[in-house]
Amino acid sequence: MAANSHRDSGRKGLVFNIQKFSLHDGAGIRTLVFLKGCPLACRWCSNPEGQSFSPELAYNIEKCIGPSECDRCIGVCGRNAVIRDENGRIRIERELCDHCGECADVCPSRALEMVGRCMTAGEVVKAVEEDGGFYVRSGGGLTLSGGEPLSQAEFACDILKTAKRRGLNTAVETSGICAWEAIEAIGPHVDHMFFDIKCLDPLKHKQATGLSNEVILENYQRLRTHFPLMTITVRTPVIPGFNDSVGEIESIKQFIKRSGLPANYELLPYHRFGESKYHKLGLTYKMHGIGSPGDAKMKRLNKAATS
Numbered sequence: 001m002a003a004n005s006h007r008d009s010g011r012k013g014l015v016f017n018i019q020k021f022s023l024h025d026g027a028g029i030r031t032l033v034f035l036k037g038c039p040l041a042c043r044w045c046s047n048p049e050g051q052s053f054s055p056e057l058a059y060n061i062e063k064c065i066g067p068s069e070c071d072r073c074i075g076v077c078g079r080n081a082v083i084r085d086e087n088g089r090i091r092i093e094r095e096l097c098d099h100c101g102e103c104a105d106v107c108p109s110r111a112l113e114m115v116g117r118c119m120t121a122g123e124v125v126k127a128v129e130e131d132g133g134f135y136v137r138s139g140g141g142l143t144l145s146g147g148e149p150l151s152q153a154e155f156a157c158d159i160l161k162t163a164k165r166r167g168l169n170t171a172v173e174t175s176g177i178c179a180w181e182a183i184e185a186i187g188p189h190v191d192h193m194f195f196d197i198k199c200l201d202p203l204k205h206k207q208a209t210g211l212s213n214e215v216i217l218e219n220y221q222r223l224r225t226h227f228p229l230m231t232i233t234v235r236t237p238v239i240p241g242f243n244d245s246v247g248e249i250e251s252i253k254q255f256i257k258r259s260g261l262p263a264n265y266e267l268l269p270y271h272r273f274g275e276s277k278y279h280k281l282g283l284t285y286k287m288h289g290i291g292s293p294g295d296a297k298m299k300r301l302n303k304a305a306t307s
């Protein structure tokens with residue numbers, strides 16, 4: 001492969017994580033690339049750091065040495081956004097913070113970190129290819145995720161094109177909430193699309209995610225018409241009290257069937273792994289006290305999804 005096949009438009013996008021050795025989001029061993037920014041704000045989101053379109057400051061109190069030993073962050077912040085609170089602990093006054101990142105630069109324990117960094121598509125694919133040998137042997141590759149990766153449509157397309165030029169298998173995880181043109185542009189460079197359908201009722205969808213699902217359902221149907229040969233997996237996150245009934249799952253399955261072409265259909269049980277991220281970003285976790293759907297319920301729902 002020619003060295004200049006990493007070359008790209010030079011356009012930069014905002015990436016918040018590159019996670020290696022995933023086994024669940026496409027064929028073989030994969031590297032997941034998470035792009036920042038999403039128009040939705042799902043109550044159950046497990047990647048809240050992917051919602052904002054800007055870099056953000058995260059504070060992990062468990063890593064903090066504490067201001068009695070180290071107060072570098074207080075000293076360096078020109079906006080007085082880092083303070084010692086009434087218990088002698090560090091607190092970030094979020095409304096004063098402009099996300100300049102200077103406190104994170106001086107924090108010796110990485111208790112403070114900026115989430116989101118600007119990269120070019122070439123830089124992203126180069127980072128992914130560090131594990132190239134594993135992909136070749138396992139049939140894996142790059143999976144673009146988020147946030148909603150198609151919110152940064154041109155950047156996402158640059159990454160996928162560059163990855164394909166380098167011979168990588170490509171997958172995309174999308175909520176489907178994007179301009180149709182974004183899906184149309186990436187289609188020829190995608191081997192496998194994971195497409196979320198959370199429920200069919202537009203009002204219910206809006207109440208739980210902030211936006212109606214009409215664009216999502218329309219995009220799914222157009223995707224099937226325009227790219228009939230693409231491998232597609234529809235995914236539904238199973239959320240207690242929202243869509244965890246056989247009726248909901250069967251209605252989505254019927255919608256997939258009505259599109260006229262087969263697709264894999266997969267259910268993902270809600271989990272609380274993302275809860276600590278909300279605290280680090282100074283956000284409120286809206287699903288507090290709600291547990292994952294149990295095995296018996298998932299068995300019933302999986303049967304409805306696949307029968």
Ligand code: SF4
Nearest residue numbers: 077097098100101103
């Ligand atoms: S990111 Fe900048 S403004 Fe925000 S707390 Fe740190 S130093 Fe202060």
Ligand code: SF4
Nearest residue numbers: 064065070073107111
């Ligand atoms: S610089 Fe880091 S370790 Fe030191 S007090 Fe601030 S957050 Fe804690």
